[in-house]
Amino acid sequence: MFGIKADPNNFDLEVVVLGSHLIDDYGLLYFLLSLQGEIVKKYSQSNPKTYEERIDLILKMCVEAATEAVQFNCRILGVDISTGGRVNPHEGVLLHSTKLIQEWNFIDLRTPISDALHLPVWVDNDGNCAALAEKKFGQGKGVENFVTVITDTGIGGGIIHHNELVHGSTFCAAELGHIMVSLDGPECLCGSRGCIEAYASGMALQREAKKLHDEDMLLVEGMPVNNEEPVSSVHLIQAAKLGNSKADNTLTTAGVALAVGIVNILHTVNLSLVILSGVLATHYENTVKHVVSQRALTSAQGANVVTSELEEPALLGAASMVLDYTARRIY
Amino acid sequence: MFGIKADPNNFDLEVVVLGSHLIDDYGLLYFLLSLQGEIVKKYSQSNPKTYEERIDLILKMCVEAATEAVQFNCRILGVDISTGGRVNPHEGVLLHSTKLIQEWNFIDLRTPISDALHLPVWVDNDGNCAALAEKKFGQGKGVENFVTVITDTGIGGGIIHHNELVHGSTFCAAELGHIMVSLDGPECLCGSRGCIEAYASGMALQREAKKLHDEDMLLVEGMPVNNEEPVSSVHLIQAAKLGNSKADNTLTTAGVALAVGIVNILHTVNLSLVILSGVLATHYENTVKHVVSQRALTSAQGANVVTSELEEPALLGAASMVLDYTARRIY
Numbered sequence: 001m002f003g004i005k006a007d008p009n010n011f012d013l014e015v016v017v018l019g020s021h022l023i024d025d026y027g028l029l030y031f032l033l034s035l036q037g038e039i040v041k042k043y044s045q046s047n048p049k050t051y052e053e054r055i056d057l058i059l060k061m062c063v064e065a066a067t068e069a070v071q072f073n074c075r076i077l078g079v080d081i082s083t084g085g086r087v088n089p090h091e092g093v094l095l096h097s098t099k100l101i102q103e104w105n106f107i108d109l110r111t112p113i114s115d116a117l118h119l120p121v122w123v124d125n126d127g128n129c130a131a132l133a134e135k136k137f138g139q140g141k142g143v144e145n146f147v148t149v150i151t152d153t154g155i156g157g158g159i160i161h162h163n164e165l166v167h168g169s170t171f172c173a174a175e176l177g178h179i180m181v182s183l184d185g186p187e188c189l190c191g192s193r194g195c196i197e198a199y200a201s202g203m204a205l206q207r208e209a210k211k212l213h214d215e216d217m218l219l220v221e222g223m224p225v226n227n228e229e230p231v232s233s234v235h236l237i238q239a240a241k242l243g244n245s246k247a248d249n250t251l252t253t254a255g256v257a258l259a260v261g262i263v264n265i266l267h268t269v270n271l272s273l274v275i276l277s278g279v280l281a282t283h284y285e286n287t288v289k290h291v292v293s294q295r296a297l298t299s300a301q302g303a304n305v306v307t308s309e310l311e312e313p314a315l316l317g318a319a320s321m322v323l324d325y326t327a328r329r330i331y
Numbered sequence: 332m333f334g335i336k337a338d339p340n341n342f343d344l345e346v347v348v349l350g351s352h353l354i355d356d357y358g359l360l361y362f363l364l365s366l367q368g369e370i371v372k373k374y375s376q377s378n379p380k381t382y383e384e385r386i387d388l389i390l391k392m393c394v395e396a397a398t399e400a401v402q403f404n405c406r407i408l409g410v411d412i413s414t415g416g417r418v419n420p421h422e423g424v425l426l427h428s429t430k431l432i433q434e435w436n437f438i439d440l441r442t443p444i445s446d447a448l449h450l451p452v453w454v455d456n457d458g459n460c461a462a463l464a465e466k467k468f469g470q471g472k473g474v475e476n477f478v479t480v481i482t483d484t485g486i487g488g489g490i491i492h493h494n495e496l497v498h499g500s501t502f503c504a505a506e507l508g509h510i511m512v513s514l515d516g517p518e519c520l521c522g523s524r525g526c527i528e529a530y531a532s533g534m535a536l537q538r539e540a541k542k543l544h545d546e547d548m549l550l551v552e553g554m555p556v557n558n559e560e561p562v563s564s565v566h567l568i569q570a571a572k573l574g575n576s577k578a579d580n581t582l583t584t585a586g587v588a589l590a591v592g593i594v595n596i597l598h599t600v601n602l603s604l605v606i607l608s609g610v611l612a613t614h615y616e617n618t619v620k621h622v623v624s625q626r627a628l629t630s631a632q633g634a635n636v637v638t639s640e641l642e643e644p645a646l647l648g649a650a651s652m653v654l655d656y657t658a659r660r661i662y
Binding site for chain 1: 417426427475476490492497498499500501502503504505506507509510511512513514521522523524525584587588591594595596598599600601602603625626627628629630631633
């Protein structure tokens with residue numbers, strides 16, 4: 001079910017990696033990966049609300065995957081957990097999470113999983129994992145300095161400098177969602193204001209969509225109406241496309257805010273590539289390109305802006321760490 | 332005149348370094364440094380407006396210093412030029428300067444100076460040099476990750492990551508003055524808006540002081556008046572201290588803008604120390620500390636904020652590069 005049926009004489013295909021990804025409140029995923037970075041099997045469950053249930057489910061899923069892999073004559077090299085929040089990757093400990101994941105602070109993830117599976121276990125922040133995935137399998141291949149900026153429910157990312165992840169002095173580098181582009185601006189979950197997450201994340205767009213909806217200004221002619229469905233960023237984008245100028249203005253401001261935040265990153269660490277990732281990435285790509293060309297210093301304008309081509313970059317990056325650490329090979 | 336009189340039997344004191352610093356339009360400095368980082372002699376001239384005159388003067392000053400050093404039985408180890416603008420330190424070439432220095436683009440500084448003096452020559456950006464100085468002689472000693480932010484005429488700085496300078500992919504990392512903290516905000520010399528340089532630099536404060544002056548709202552009772560003197564940031568600060576609330580508000584906004592920019596740096600590369608430097612540093616220190624405690628993520632709030640204790644950090648850093656490269660010793 002989760003392994004790849006391998007030829008015992010072909011060692012390149014016999015190796016399977018387990019990556020696990022905690023994405024916000026949406027779900028808990030894990031998957032098996034071939035050495036070539038092909039996702040062989042992906043499996044998801046909704047993310048439990050409590051620590052106990054969550055850690056139990058992670059363990060159960062890991063054991064299941066390992067069992068399946070053995071049945072399919074495959075070898076699990078190790079486990080990597082990609083999670084939101086601040087992680088000490090040396091110790092495999094989640095220091096503290098964003099407010100998006102409940103009961104998820106000061107948690108040793110390495111010990112219980114390693115004890116249960118007798119496998120090496122790594123843990124890193126999801127944005128960092130996504131950057132590793134781009135480096136190994138995506139558009140960051142061969143690029144020495146780049147950033148990936150992920151716009152989903154929140155905004156995160158990871159920075160590669162001299163081919164290595166930047167973790168920072170207390171493991172909270174690349175908290176890109178909390179780059180501020182306004183001295184006041186909208187309130188952010190973090191307690192500050194004007195963060196790009198408060199302008200351009202899925203949550204922020206949903207907040208704006210609800211505001212317009214409450215004023216009866218969201219729906220426009222031609223929009224399919226489903227009263228059961230909660231108002232979300234999808235409706236805002238749809239309304240803008242159908243000519244709702246208020247929705248369009250909101251989205252433009254969101255895109256400009258994200259882009260100005262990205263220019264700030266470029267002016268701080270001067271990268272040659274920006275990889276936009278997450279469900280809103282394609283939506284923001286053109287605005288980011290335009291704003292970089294308008295507001296970055298000439299010397300920083302050379303940075304390429306692209307959209308990620310990877311499916312599940314955080315997950316893929318988690319698995320790539322296992323490959324890199326255990327196999328120590330160049331693929 | 333510029334050397335240190337050395338005991339030929341004491342090799343530690345016999346070594347002298349020449350550092351040269353182009354500070355904006357104000358002046359061209361050079362100095363001699365003992366191995367212990369003590370400034371033995373500092374000499375300055377006003378910075379000529381044209382390339383020809385400037386390069387001639389640099390050469391003349393270098394030759395003078397070298398001659399003096401020999402007369403005093405000292406040895407010049409090398410020359411380092413610290414300059415505003417973007418520098419390729421590997422090739423000793425100034426790629427392009429800020430608008431503050433005229434006729435200062437695509438200039439090979441290494442060749443003419445090296446040819447004239449038969450000495451190794453290094454070149455780097457002044458903000459980067461200042462960071463090196465803090466690392467070697469200042470509060471960055473023994474600190475793995477820190478930033479120095481310099482508020483003078485403009486705003487610049489340098490970032491140390493894993494004990495090394497961050498130069499970036501096109502040598503324009505740490506363009507800290509052009510971190511934007513507003514989607515609109517005041518116009519900046521760089522062509523964008525809302526840059527911290529446009530809020531909190533000496534130029535920005537002067538612009539605001541002039542505005543108030545033109546409206547007859549700058550001077551308050553008790554302020555010494557000198558009609559000959561051009562209106563500057565000094566007057567704004569003085570007026571604020573004497574109770575001018577408009578001047579005080581302007582300065583508070585400037586400080587908050589600078590601080591929000593600094594929080595953005597912390598959220599990007601997560602440093603453990605912020606060293607404020609430049610003539611306005613002490614003025615901004617408290618505001619920066621306060622804003623970091625209010626608006627940085629809990630995990631980034633541990634960053635220490637201090638004011639530089641170094642005299643001429645850019646110059647000192649330039650000289651420290653010479654020491655590091657030629658002597659390869661730990662001091």
